[in-house]
Amino acid sequence: MKxxxxxxxxxxxxxxxxxxxxxxxxxxxxCQSACKTSCTxxxxxxxxxxx
Amino acid sequence: MWNFQEVKLIQAEDRxxxxxxxxxxxxxxxAVAQGLLRxxxxxxxxxxxxxxxxxxxxxxxxxxxxxEVEALHEAGHLFTPDPGWERYAPGTGPDLKALCLNVxxxxxxxxxxxxxxxxxxxxxxxxxxxxxxxxxxxxxKSSSHRHLAVDFFGGEPLLNQAGxxxxxxYALDRGPERNWKxxxxxxxxxxxxxxxxxxxxxNFGLVLSCxxxxxVHDTFRRANRAGLNPAxxxxxxxxxxxxxxxxxxxxxxRHQTSESRGTAAVVxxxxxxYFQRAAGQEHYxxxxxxxxxxxxxxxxxxxxGLGARSISLEPVVADPEQPFALHEEDIPRIRxxxxxxxxxxxxxxxxxxxxxxxxxxxxxxxGPCAAQRLTGCGAGYQYxxxxxxxxLYPCHQFVGHPEYCLGDLDRGITxxxxxxxxxxxxxxxxxxxxxxxxxxxCGGGCHAQAALAGDALPGGGLGRPYSLACKLVQARLExxxxxLALGEPRQP
Numbered sequence: 001m002k003x004x005x006x007x008x009x010x011x012x013x014x015x016x017x018x019x020x021x022x023x024x025x026x027x028x029x030x031c032q033s034a035c036k037t038s039c040t041x042x043x044x045x046x047x048x049x050x051x
Numbered sequence: 052m053w054n055f056q057e058v059k060l061i062q063a064e065d066r067x068x069x070x071x072x073x074x075x076x077x078x079x080x081x082a083v084a085q086g087l088l089r090x091x092x093x094x095x096x097x098x099x100x101x102x103x104x105x106x107x108x109x110x111x112x113x114x115x116x117x118x119e120v121e122a123l124h125e126a127g128h129l130f131t132p133d134p135g136w137e138r139y140a141p142g143t144g145p146d147l148k149a150l151c152l153n154v155x156x157x158x159x160x161x162x163x164x165x166x167x168x169x170x171x172x173x174x175x176x177x178x179x180x181x182x183x184x185x186x187x188x189x190x191x192k193s194s195s196h197r198h199l200a201v202d203f204f205g206g207e208p209l210l211n212q213a214g215x216x217x218x219x220x221y222a223l224d225r226g227p228e229r230n231w232k233x234x235x236x237x238x239x240x241x242x243x244x245x246x247x248x249x250x251x252x253x254n255f256g257l258v259l260s261c262x263x264x265x266x267v268h269d270t271f272r273r274a275n276r277a278g279l280n281p282a283x284x285x286x287x288x289x290x291x292x293x294x295x296x297x298x299x300x301x302x303x304x305r306h307q308t309s310e311s312r313g314t315a316a317v318v319x320x321x322x323x324x325y326f327q328r329a330a331g332q333e334h335y336x337x338x339x340x341x342x343x344x345x346x347x348x349x350x351x352x353x354x355x356g357l358g359a360r361s362i363s364l365e366p367v368v369a370d371p372e373q374p375f376a377l378h379e380e381d382i383p384r385i386r387x388x389x390x391x392x393x394x395x396x397x398x399x400x401x402x403x404x405x406x407x408x409x410x411x412x413x414x415x416x417x418g419p420c421a422a423q424r425l426t427g428c429g430a431g432y433q434y435x436x437x438x439x440x441x442x443l444y445p446c447h448q449f450v451g452h453p454e455y456c457l458g459d460l461d462r463g464i465t466x467x468x469x470x471x472x473x474x475x476x477x478x479x480x481x482x483x484x485x486x487x488x489x490x491x492x493c494g495g496g497c498h499a500q501a502a503l504a505g506d507a508l509p510g511g512g513l514g515r516p517y518s519l520a521c522k523l524v525q526a527r528l529e530x531x532x533x534x535l536a537l538g539e540p541r542q543p
């Protein structure tokens with residue numbers, strides 16, 4: 001990724017998306033599909049963009 | 052001025068990373084940039100920090116690093132202001148979209164760390180077919196979503212194979228316009244070729260339980276009398292006869308008797324058979340780590356050696372009094388282990404073997420929408436667990452805690468007040484989350500851990516995440532960010 005002199009940008013994130021309300025419902029809703037105990041959202045995929 | 056709560060500095064082995072909370076950007080810092088930002092972190096005064104950095108690193112380097120920080124800020128990649136998501140309000144619609152069907156509270160294993168309360172385990176109930184059908188009708192009636200998910204869970208769900216097969220056929224028949232996603236969570240003892248074919252035919256996602264190295268696995272995951280004598284179970288099939296005595300004394304572990312047997316050998320064979328048959332099917336080999344195997348990278352290595360390419364390894368959920376429970380003093384060791392795991396996974400990739408570790412698959416530029424990041428787990432309103440008698444709970448971890456029973460299939464939701472508490476338990480409703488660097492990656496944590504572990508604490512409950520779980524998730528996310536950094540070769 002981009003490197004200047006002292007800082008190397010590994011990921012240029014874009015979390016600043018508009019809110020989607022109400023939720024579309026295409027993504028997983030809990031830990032049920034993989035881990036069953038310690039779900040997080042950063043590793044989930046968007047059910048719409050996946051298609 | 053910039054708020055350092057919006058940037059997390061991570062020292063991972065020999066690298067220093069800066070994660071920008073509000074944009075999801077990740078940067079690697081050299082010694083000068085790191086020193087400058089740590090000075091700023093301490094003083095909160097940007098101009099003073101540049102002057103102090105100049106004394107340490109020289110004016111030219113300090114000014115250049117400061118200019119880079121300022122340019123990244125202007126571009127929206129560092130010290131990015133809060134996106135204003137605190138205005139978020141959960142929807143109010145009929146939003147149920149997933150059910151966990153506890154089709155069998157009976158189990159052919161007696162795992163030492165099982166989170167299911169004793170009265171549920173010993174009840175050994177099997178969900179009747181009529182209850183399974185009623186649950187699916189309830190889901191169809193309650194949800195306008197096109198995408199519906201059903202997880203067959205237990206106990207061991209394959210002790211009720213007839214119910215699972217009938218439930219799938221019924222769902223497809225009654226909701227042909229819906230996009231069904233079925234998941235099966237199994238200890239694999241009964242996961243034979245026939246079951247595998249059925250799950251392939253219906254595009255199941257699988258969660259296959261194995262803890263890793265045989266001695267680690269056998270410490271907790273043991274077959275009980277049912278697993279040893281499956282013919283006694285009408286709905287079961289004969290289990291393989293090669294269960295091995297475990298190396299750890301049965302008396303050392305909860306729920307074990309002298310009859311119990313380790314299952315590592317049979318589970319390893321089940322997994323290897325599965326990997327040969329079903330390449331490409333969505334699945335995770337899911338293990339639990341405890342205080343006894345904080346070197347869990349070795350368990351991932353073992354599972355990879357069996358052929359596993361999708362792995363999810365979870366911290367044990369346990370009463371703090373249990374000798375295998377995780378404690379706050381374990382966090383530094385666990386954090387280092389996640390860094391070690393990240394390096395192991397990248398080394399494997401370099402050698403041509405890509406292994407997907409579930410919790411390291413961060414998609415910072417994409418990923419879920421803002422609403423999903425803020426609501427996190429949908430337990431209690433988007434997701435419900437159903438017990439064999441038709442009772443409704445917020446999720447599988449609440450089963451056996453009647454104070455959290457939300458209703459039943461006959462009467463529907465009888466505790467709308469409680470359901471609303473779950474709906475409102477989003478990131479900005481939890482003071483501890485509002486200032487946490489991991490909030491948009493975590494989503495607010497596990498409601499069950501907050502409610503069931505947090506109740507024992509002052510101020511516990513849904514509004515206060517369980518602090519140990521928070522620290523575990525933060526350590527794991529640091530590992531995930533380090534994994535991303537390791538994927539980009541360092542420039543000279």
